[in-house]
Amino acid sequence: QVELVESGGGSVQAGGSLRLSCAPSGNTYSSNCLGWFRQAPGKEREGVAVIYTGNGRTTTADPVKGRFTISQDNAEKAIYLQMNSLKPEDTATYYCAAGGMVRYSGGLYCQPDRNEYKYWGQGTQVTVSS
Secondary structure: OEEEEEEOOEEEEOOOOEEEEEEEEEOOOOOOEEEEEEEOOOOOOEEEEEEEOOOOEEEEOHHHOOOEEEEEEOOOOEEEEEEOOOOHHHOEEEEEEEOOOEEEOOOEEEOOOHHHOOEEOOOEEEEEEO
């Protein structure tokens, strides 16, 4: 079992920045795919960015590419999501997830497919006003 605790959400004006943190604990040795997902009211949960902790390779969804960056702290086994140039459409509850399927294509990596992730945090709200 893996427990995930998110922090760092809040309210910001368009163009602003926020940094989310996720601290996994428990049986983390088998959860090498970690990442961030989000869900806006009335919409399905979607992948934002994921990371394979073994080599640091990241996969970022097109809507946030160039604005959001996922990173990891190997010592703390934590992951982060730096969100810059925020837009009102980024408003959502953001979830940290772990236990995704590891894939191979020129190296090991992960995909932001919500159906592949076993463990989920409680979520943290991000609200961007125009």
